[in-house]
Amino acid sequence: xxxxxxxxxxxxxxxxxxxxxAAAFALMAFQENLLYFYSPLQVAKxxxxxxxxxxxxxxxxxxxxxxxxxxxxxxxxxxxxxxxIGVRYDGILPDLFREGQGIVANGSLTDGVxxxxxxxxxxxxxxxPPEVADAIKAAGGAVPTTHLRERQN
Amino acid sequence: xIPELGHFCLILALCLALIQSIYPxxxxxxxxxxxxxxxxxxxxxxxxFLALAFVALTYSFIVNDFTVAYVAENSNSQLPxxxxxxxxxxxxxxxxxLWVLILGIWTFAVTIFSRNLAEVFTARVIGVMGLVSTGxxxxxxxxxxxxxxxxxxxxDGADLNPLLQDPGLVVHPPMLYTGYxxxxxxxxxxxxxxxxxxxxxxWARWSRPWTTVAWxxxxxxxxxxxxxxxxxxGWGGWWFWDPVENASFMPWLAxxxxxHTLAATEKRGVFKHWTVLLAICAFSLSLLGTFLVxxxxxxxxxxxxxxxxxxxxILILLGIVIGGSLLLYALRAPGIAGGGAFEFISRETLLxxxxxxxxxxxxxxxxxxxxxxxxxxxxxxxxxxxxxxFNSVFVPLMIPVAILxxxxxxxxxxADDWGRLWPRIxxxxxxxxxxxxxxxxxxxxAVKLQTILALILALWIAGAxxxxxxxxxxxxxxxxxxxxxGMTLAHLGFAISIVGICITSHYSRELxxxxxxxxxxxxxxxxxxxxAIDEIEGPNYHGYRATAGVTRGGRxxxxxxxxxxxxxxxxxxxxxxxxxxxxxRDLYISLGEPLDEGTGAGDWSIRLYYRPLVRWIWLGAIFMxxxxxxxxxxxxxxxxxxxxxxxxxRAAAPGRA
Numbered sequence: 001x002x003x004x005x006x007x008x009x010x011x012x013x014x015x016x017x018x019x020x021x022a023a024a025f026a027l028m029a030f031q032e033n034l035l036y037f038y039s040p041l042q043v044a045k046x047x048x049x050x051x052x053x054x055x056x057x058x059x060x061x062x063x064x065x066x067x068x069x070x071x072x073x074x075x076x077x078x079x080x081x082x083x084x085i086g087v088r089y090d091g092i093l094p095d096l097f098r099e100g101q102g103i104v105a106n107g108s109l110t111d112g113v114x115x116x117x118x119x120x121x122x123x124x125x126x127x128x129p130p131e132v133a134d135a136i137k138a139a140g141g142a143v144p145t146t147h148l149r150e151r152q153n
Numbered sequence: 154x155i156p157e158l159g160h161f162c163l164i165l166a167l168c169l170a171l172i173q174s175i176y177p178x179x180x181x182x183x184x185x186x187x188x189x190x191x192x193x194x195x196x197x198x199x200x201x202f203l204a205l206a207f208v209a210l211t212y213s214f215i216v217n218d219f220t221v222a223y224v225a226e227n228s229n230s231q232l233p234x235x236x237x238x239x240x241x242x243x244x245x246x247x248x249x250x251l252w253v254l255i256l257g258i259w260t261f262a263v264t265i266f267s268r269n270l271a272e273v274f275t276a277r278v279i280g281v282m283g284l285v286s287t288g289x290x291x292x293x294x295x296x297x298x299x300x301x302x303x304x305x306x307x308x309d310g311a312d313l314n315p316l317l318q319d320p321g322l323v324v325h326p327p328m329l330y331t332g333y334x335x336x337x338x339x340x341x342x343x344x345x346x347x348x349x350x351x352x353x354x355x356w357a358r359w360s361r362p363w364t365t366v367a368w369x370x371x372x373x374x375x376x377x378x379x380x381x382x383x384x385x386x387g388w389g390g391w392w393f394w395d396p397v398e399n400a401s402f403m404p405w406l407a408x409x410x411x412x413h414t415l416a417a418t419e420k421r422g423v424f425k426h427w428t429v430l431l432a433i434c435a436f437s438l439s440l441l442g443t444f445l446v447x448x449x450x451x452x453x454x455x456x457x458x459x460x461x462x463x464x465x466x467i468l469i470l471l472g473i474v475i476g477g478s479l480l481l482y483a484l485r486a487p488g489i490a491g492g493g494a495f496e497f498i499s500r501e502t503l504l505x506x507x508x509x510x511x512x513x514x515x516x517x518x519x520x521x522x523x524x525x526x527x528x529x530x531x532x533x534x535x536x537x538x539x540x541x542x543f544n545s546v547f548v549p550l551m552i553p554v555a556i557l558x559x560x561x562x563x564x565x566x567x568a569d570d571w572g573r574l575w576p577r578i579x580x581x582x583x584x585x586x587x588x589x590x591x592x593x594x595x596x597x598x599a600v601k602l603q604t605i606l607a608l609i610l611a612l613w614i615a616g617a618x619x620x621x622x623x624x625x626x627x628x629x630x631x632x633x634x635x636x637x638x639g640m641t642l643a644h645l646g647f648a649i650s651i652v653g654i655c656i657t658s659h660y661s662r663e664l665x666x667x668x669x670x671x672x673x674x675x676x677x678x679x680x681x682x683x684x685a686i687d688e689i690e691g692p693n694y695h696g697y698r699a700t701a702g703v704t705r706g707g708r709x710x711x712x713x714x715x716x717x718x719x720x721x722x723x724x725x726x727x728x729x730x731x732x733x734x735x736x737x738r739d740l741y742i743s744l745g746e747p748l749d750e751g752t753g754a755g756d757w758s759i760r761l762y763y764r765p766l767v768r769w770i771w772l773g774a775i776f777m778x779x780x781x782x783x784x785x786x787x788x789x790x791x792x793x794x795x796x797x798x799x800x801x802x803r804a805a806a807p808g809r810a
């Protein structure tokens with residue numbers, strides 16, 4: 001092999017190995033960090049994973065929000081109009097968190113209660129997270145129309 | 154009447170865009186000088202009509218013409234005047250109009266600054282940009298007409314999203330779009346060069362200043378967006394790996410790689426294939442970014458109503474741009490001559506390595522951003538990719554980039570040898586190692602391996618950049634090109650951002666507390682005392698305002714004011730954070746929610762932050778942008794084309810030998 005070929009070969013091997021290692025590494029991290037979305041109905045049926053974090057979405061049940069008087073701990077229920085799942089959270093709820101609002105929470109199941117690490121409500125008072133709207137439809141419920149932004153067309 | 158005129162102007166702009174694309178491209182193919190000559194006037198005329206359309210829409214906003222549906226959906230008679238103007242680009246239709254307008258301005262700039270270029274080449278560039286403009290105008294007119302009337306007109310508008318009622322939003326989208334659209338020029342140059350079959354050093358030289366200017370606007374736009382999120386979203390983060398942020402970050406990564414390979418292509422005639430692919434890639438990602446953000450595909454702050462026809466149109470447009478340009482590349486690739494030879498130890502190798510790494514980083518971000526959309530589109534499960542993925546993939550990739558960056562500026566073009574390099578490398582490596590460890594051990598409250606590593610890398614980059622600048626200054630004195638100074642400045646900016654990102658991520662302190670008036674909380678040596686929570690009344694909102702005094706060691710440091718506003722029209726709450734900004738630390742407080750039922754006078758949940766060096770993140774971006782500006786102003790881009798041509802043939806010569 002002449003030196004030029006050899007150099008090219010070394011460079012190519014170097015690049016392929018580097019890119020391959022990076023890709024393998026990326027895909028591993030990717031697999032570990034996929035968060036799947038489940039609806040309260042799916043959780044009630046036992047389809048949601050137990051040891052792994054996932055996203056839970058639904059409407060905040062009216063009258064279900066209970067705050068601890070001395071800390072930031074809060075408990076509430078999420079529903080897809082069919083099933084209800086209790087959620088516990090210790091932290092500051094987003095501006096748009098309110099009863100009847102569609103929200104999404106990240107966290108995992110512990111003894112039948114969803115312990116949330118993060119609660120997300122999108123920044124629009126009429127906005128329904130599409131996952132939540134679909135979950136309600138899939139559960140056979142009616143999406144509360146006041147929550148859908150009606151465009152004037 | 155005015156909206157109809159605006160609509161009519163858009164249609165005329167479309168007609169001119171068609172003329173601007175068809176005649177110059179055909180003229181260049183058939184060697185018809187009269188057709189080629191149409192390029193400039195058509196482009197300028199198109200800009201004129203686009204500007205008129207934009208003015209018409211702005212006028213409708215200023216006079217509160219709620220018969221225009223877009224105005225009714227995004228403005229309100231109570232909205233302050235400045236936000237009525239920025240509301241023009243506050244949602245999908247208007248921001249697309251802004252996009253096309255900026256494309257028109259860039260094309261206009263090409264018609265002005267192309268006197269040194271061959272007429273045929275310029276005609277092709279303008280023609281390709283005309284095609285892009287045609288696609289966007291069709292999209293605007295058929296799916297997203299901003300001038301659509303709505304009768305009967307609502308008595309008042311639905312108001313601009315309160316999140317967007319902020320000075321940051323007035324400038325963030327135009328900056329970002331100027332960056333995105335700037336890559337259309339680079340794309341135009343690449344396609345024109347492919348069409349003409351001449352992918353040479355002259356092409357790279359012409360592309361460079363345009364790429365750099367587009368990149369610097371994109372840099373500023375991303376930094377502004379990050380800064381805006383930091384103070385406006387009220388939860389103190391500066392980057393969330395949100396799909397919308399990723400959408401602007403991907404073209405930036407591709408553009409950064411492109412800037413560097415363009416340098417190699419211009420100086421040494423190498424990596425032509427790679428450079429042209431990166432140019433196509435950067436523009437395609439800009440298109441993807443524009444559409445991801447505004448089309449409603451993504452569920453986020455930036456997304457608006459989802460409309461399936463829009464999605465389809467977007468996919469077709471993306472398919473044409475990416476597919477068409479790659480097809481053209483495939484047809485022309487065999488004819489592209491190889492560049493000059495280079496040794497393994499050379500700046501070329503290092504530039505290639507870092508551009509590949511940047512592209513891999515871009516691909517990893519693309520995977521995390523687009524994969525959930527694709528899975529969902531095919532009806533499988535709904536999922537999202539968490540921020541830890543991006544951090545665990547992206548951050549390690551930046552380590553070799555930083556190492557290569559330092560080596561790259563120290564290494565000579567074509568061939569260098571280890572014996573010459575080593576004496577230049579080791580003092581910088583040793584110095585940054587010792588200084589990095591010392592700084593963390595002396596100044597930081599906790600010694601962490603990651604922060605030491607990041608600081609060493611930042612010092613390594615800065616040291617290498619300054620050392621190579623010093624060498625250059627000693628050799629060339631006042632003759633040192635502005636481009637070299639710009640490069641050094643940008644690399645210093647990168648180092649500054651690394652320090653800011655790393656220190657903020659590892660040494661920030663935050664507390665979520667339940668507090669009432671008079672309560673004191675200690676955080677990172679500062680005492681935050683909540684003095685009062687008062688009711689306030691604004692022009693289009695009402696709410697509460699917290700006043701907090703911060704003291705340290707008994708001395709008053711800052712008074713912070715955070716507000717919780719409820720914008721009346723949309724009944725939407727918003728948080729205004731109270732920040733005491735400093736070069737070395739930010740003190741940050743933001744109101745969460747009232748915890749006592751029915752009253753805002755009792756306890757509130759409150760976020761408190763201490764963020765060291767957070768300003769460095771954006772300071773670094775300003776350095777990068779300033780470096781880009783300096784590099785783009787280099788006088789050698791203004792010298793005559795003949796000079797460039799001779800140098801090109803010289804650069805290409807060793808490859809054939």
